[in-house]
Amino acid sequence: MQEKVDIKNYCLQELKEIFCANNFIEYQASQVFSWVYAKRVEDFYSMTNISKEMRLAFAEKFYFSKFKIVKKELSNDKTEKFLFELKDKDRIESVFIPEESRATLCVSSQVGCKFNCKFCLSGKPGFKRNLKISEIVNQYLAVSSSVAPSKITNLVFMGIGEPLDNFSNVTKAIEIFMAPSGIGFGKRKICVSTCGLIEGIEKLARLKLGIKLSVSLHSADEAIRTKLMPVNKKYPLKELSKAVKDFTKYEKYPITFEYALIHGINTGKEDARKLIKFVHGINCKINLIPWNKSSLEFNQPDSMETESFCRELKSGGVFFTLRKPRGQDINAACGQLAASWS
Numbered sequence: 001m002q003e004k005v006d007i008k009n010y011c012l013q014e015l016k017e018i019f020c021a022n023n024f025i026e027y028q029a030s031q032v033f034s035w036v037y038a039k040r041v042e043d044f045y046s047m048t049n050i051s052k053e054m055r056l057a058f059a060e061k062f063y064f065s066k067f068k069i070v071k072k073e074l075s076n077d078k079t080e081k082f083l084f085e086l087k088d089k090d091r092i093e094s095v096f097i098p099e100e101s102r103a104t105l106c107v108s109s110q111v112g113c114k115f116n117c118k119f120c121l122s123g124k125p126g127f128k129r130n131l132k133i134s135e136i137v138n139q140y141l142a143v144s145s146s147v148a149p150s151k152i153t154n155l156v157f158m159g160i161g162e163p164l165d166n167f168s169n170v171t172k173a174i175e176i177f178m179a180p181s182g183i184g185f186g187k188r189k190i191c192v193s194t195c196g197l198i199e200g201i202e203k204l205a206r207l208k209l210g211i212k213l214s215v216s217l218h219s220a221d222e223a224i225r226t227k228l229m230p231v232n233k234k235y236p237l238k239e240l241s242k243a244v245k246d247f248t249k250y251e252k253y254p255i256t257f258e259y260a261l262i263h264g265i266n267t268g269k270e271d272a273r274k275l276i277k278f279v280h281g282i283n284c285k286i287n288l289i290p291w292n293k294s295s296l297e298f299n300q301p302d303s304m305e306t307e308s309f310c311r312e313l314k315s316g317g318v319f320f321t322l323r324k325p326r327g328q329d330i331n332a333a334c335g336q337l338a339a340s341w342s
Contacts, residue, residue, distance in 0.1 A: 006132075008138065009132055011176050012030065012176070025054075028054060032047065033179070034182065036064070037176065037182030079097050104153070104156055107136060107159050109131055109157055111128040112128045115162055117216070130166040162194065164201065164204065170192065212253055215257050215258065217275075218260050219275075255284040261301045262300075
């Protein structure tokens with residue numbers, strides 16, 4: 001007997017190709033896709049606009065993977081963190097961040113991370129594997145069901161792992177998220193974050209998905225960034241600058257640079273001046289994020305340190321936002337994911 005395959009591992013175009021290869025009717029792939037993602041039905045026998053014969057045939061070919069929620073935590077600021085156990089017993093986390101005008105889901109793209117940024121706990125256990133398409137999509141489906149009637153309006157690939165290191169599965173998952181006959185996310189409602197993988201940025205630009213790009217920068221000084229982010233050895237700032245400038249030729253929405261303010265490391269006036277110089281000529285905005293407390297050796301900047309850095313950026317005419325950390329009390333803030341189980 002042929003082994004069943006997980007239907008959630010295929011974007012709509014791939015599903016159509018599989019249907020054709022198995023002598024199914026192509027348009028029924030769209031029907032099934034809509035049942036799964038628009039109507040949230042994961043039982044072929046409930047898909048009433050498909051013949052009983054075909055429903056039986058589909059049930060023999062496909063199955064629907066599901067996630068087990070191991071733990072759910074609620075922060076004082078209403079942020080929710082979800083710990084999921086995968087089929088092979090690996091674990092990942094997702095974070096739901098509700099705000100007045102929107103509700104964002106932060107999803108993971110890998111089990112662990114190989115890039116070992118020094119301020120991030122996600123990579124401390126090491127890298128195990130890429131997430132499958134279904135494992136990315138199931139984060140959304142599980143959280144969406146859990147937080148209902150609240151609705152997820154924005155999606156960010158900023159959880160555990162480096163999204164552009166799992167390029168194919170992440171971009172196919174994005175196709176599922178954006179498909180009008182499925183979940184129907186608007187392209188500007190999805191953001192992919194990267195530590196600066198230049199080949200991935202270039203490939204993403206060529207796809208012209210219309211989504212947002214966020215780059216974890218954290219210093220515009222070559223030596224400091226290399227110390228904080230070893231990936232900078234392979235992809236130095238000069239090359240990263242060129243890649244993001246090229247990206248804006250394909251995608252007109254501003255690049256976001258994430259910059260964690262770490263006491264005594266990257267918060268001086270000279271650090272701000274180098275940042276101003278780095279972003280010059282790039283259509284961008286900067287998210288300043290005071291470092292989140294954790295078991296690592298870094299510390300949060302004090303208010304005077306933060307205010308001085310912001311004044312310097314403002315004097316340089318740079319557009320920035322000073323973000324308030326969310327979910328810190330449940331280890332759900334930036335750089336804290338995996339802290340509760342690694």
